[in-house]
Amino acid sequence: MRKDIGDQIVKRRDGFYAYQLAVVLDDIEQQITHVIRGRDLLEVTAQQIFFFEMLNTTPPEFGHLPLALMPNKQKLSKQNLTPALDNQKANHNLWQALVFLGQNPPIELESDSIANLLTWATANWQLKNVPKLDQLIFSIKEE
Numbered sequence: 695m696r697k698d699i700g701d702q703i704v705k706r707r708d709g710f711y712a713y714q715l716a717v718v719l720d721d722i723e724q725q726i727t728h729v730i731r732g733r734d735l736l737e738v739t740a741q742q743i744f745f746f747e748m749l750n751t752t753p754p755e756f757g758h759l760p761l762a763l764m765p766n767k768q769k770l771s772k773q774n775l776t777p778a779l780d781n782q783k784a785n786h787n788l789w790q791a792l793v794f795l796g797q798n799p800p801i802e803l804e805s806d807s808i809a810n811l812l813t814w815a816t817a818n819w820q821l822k823n824v825p826k827l828d829q830l831i832f833s834i835k836e837e
Contacts, residue, residue: 702741714738718745721754730757761828785811796823
């Protein structure tokens with residue numbers, strides 16, 4: 695594995711410990727068991743697993759989801775100036791996220807309570823339905 699990820703920085707020239715090591719130590723301290731994040735973080739995941747192994751600690755289970763991409767193929771993010779989601783429409787946002795992740799929630803849940811949508815999502819989650827590839831999002835609805 696080391697040959698695949700190269701040498702790892704433990705302490706930076708400015709005296710601070712490397713972020714990847716700090717994240718691992720934080721996960722160990724908090725007893726994190728599962729980490730779900732975007733596919734763009736696969737490389738740092740390998741680095742973090744290396745640190746877990748060097749510390750003789752079992753790494754959490756990692757999962758990587760496809761990225762939502764703008765038409766210019768940049769990922770949706772604050773860094774790329776993607777408009778913020780409307781917090782007043784949290785249920786709609788969650789419903790859209792489930793659709794993006796291939797879970798196909800019933801249309802009536804789009805306007806139901808967050809609690810009901812989360813109950814449905816927990817009971818019906820199918821990892822096999824999550825797309826393997828990033829997906830273009832052509833518009834972000836601001837209804």
